[in-house]
Amino acid sequence: MKAHLSRRYLFSASHRLHSEAMTAEENQTTYGKCNNPFGHGHNYTVEVTVSGPVDEKTGMVCNLTDLDGFIEREVLARYGHENLNTLSEFAQEVPTTENLCIQIYEIVQRGFHFAHLERVRLEETMMNSFEYAG
Amino acid sequence: MVYLTRKAEFSASHVYHNPEFTPEENRRVFGKCNNPNGHGHNYTLEVTVKGEVDPRSGFVVDLKQLKEIMHREVLDAMDHRFLNKEVPEFLHQIPTTENIAIAIWRRLATKLTAAQLHRVRVYETPDLFVDFYGEP
Numbered sequence: 257m258k259a260h261l262s263r264r265y266l267f268s269a270s271h272r273l274h275s276e277a278m279t280a281e282e283n284q285t286t287y288g289k290c291n292n293p294f295g296h297g298h299n300y301t302v303e304v305t306v307s308g309p310v311d312e313k314t315g316m317v318c319n320l321t322d323l324d325g326f327i328e329r330e331v332l333a334r335y336g337h338e339n340l341n342t343l344s345e346f347a348q349e350v351p352t353t354e355n356l357c358i359q360i361y362e363i364v365q366r367g368f369h370f371a372h373l374e375r376v377r378l379e380e381t382m383m384n385s386f387e388y389a390g
Numbered sequence: 391m392v393y394l395t396r397k398a399e400f401s402a403s404h405v406y407h408n409p410e411f412t413p414e415e416n417r418r419v420f421g422k423c424n425n426p427n428g429h430g431h432n433y434t435l436e437v438t439v440k441g442e443v444d445p446r447s448g449f450v451v452d453l454k455q456l457k458e459i460m461h462r463e464v465l466d467a468m469d470h471r472f473l474n475k476e477v478p479e480f481l482h483q484i485p486t487t488e489n490i491a492i493a494i495w496r497r498l499a500t501k502l503t504a505a506q507l508h509r510v511r512v513y514e515t516p517d518l519f520v521d522f523y524g525e526p
Contacts, residue, residue, distance in 0.1 A: 257492050257522070257525070257526065258523075258525040258526065259488045259491060259492065259520050259521065259522050260520065260521040260522070260523075261487075261488065261518075261519075261520050262518070262519050262520070262521070263517060263518055264516070264517040264518070265517070305521075310486075310488045310489065310492065313408055313410065313411075314406075314408065314419055314420075314484065314486070315406070315483065315484035315485070315486035315488055315489045316486055316488060317488055317520075319419065320518070321421060
């Protein structure tokens with residue numbers, strides 16, 4: 257029997273939405289308050305959904321300890337309490353929540369092999385969220 | 391096709407233990423969930439059904455009927471119970487959230503006649519949930 261398991265994690269980070277490809281006016285028009293020069297922060301919620309057959313011996317799709325450990329190590333430790341704009345993956349890319357969602361998906365897809373990654377959903381605030389499924 | 395979701399809550403206790411494992415293996419695989427006397431959760435159940443909107447009633451399914459079926463088939467059996475000891479499915483199967491979602495699907499699938507069961511979602515906590523779509 258195939259089931260989907262979803263787990264939610266919290267981290268806080270800051271960012272500034274600013275594109276070098278745009279003029280100052282364009283940046284202001286496009287990003288509004290998110291373009292304010294010193295950046296601002298969010299409490300992000302990341303929801304990771306994996307799937308796979310339910311193991312008959314354990315009753316699990318994958319062991320939560322493995323998933324939690326991986327996300328702690330590879331995602332929360334990387335992004336928690338950081339300024340996203342200073343990280344290498346956002347050197348050439350605007351750290352919108354869309355792009356951050358894709359980055360997190362790629363990290364999990366590359367490194368977590370205990371279950372199949374279905375999607376990553378990233379909430380920037382309670383009012384907006386983004387999903388990426390590859 | 392329209393999808394309709396109904397929520398319900400139930401509270402229950404469980405323990406994760408596989409008698410085929412040694413005590414050490416049980417402890418290593420299940421951690422605190424292997425504590426012998428069990429522990430409990432407030433579960434949230436979301437049942438999603440799908441179907442065409444009936445032109446006469448405007449409904450996908452009669453919500454009252456869906457609510458009654460959920461109560462009779464799931465809540466009456468699982469609410470305020472020790473799942474391992476009181477729910478037949480879990481006498482010989484570990485009541486993980488995965489297996490609870492599958493058991494609830496099986497209980498509901500045959501009883502729903504007006505609409506088709508699409509998804510059973512079980513939240514063990516607000517930060518952990520399982521979806522089952524009836525996939526083999």
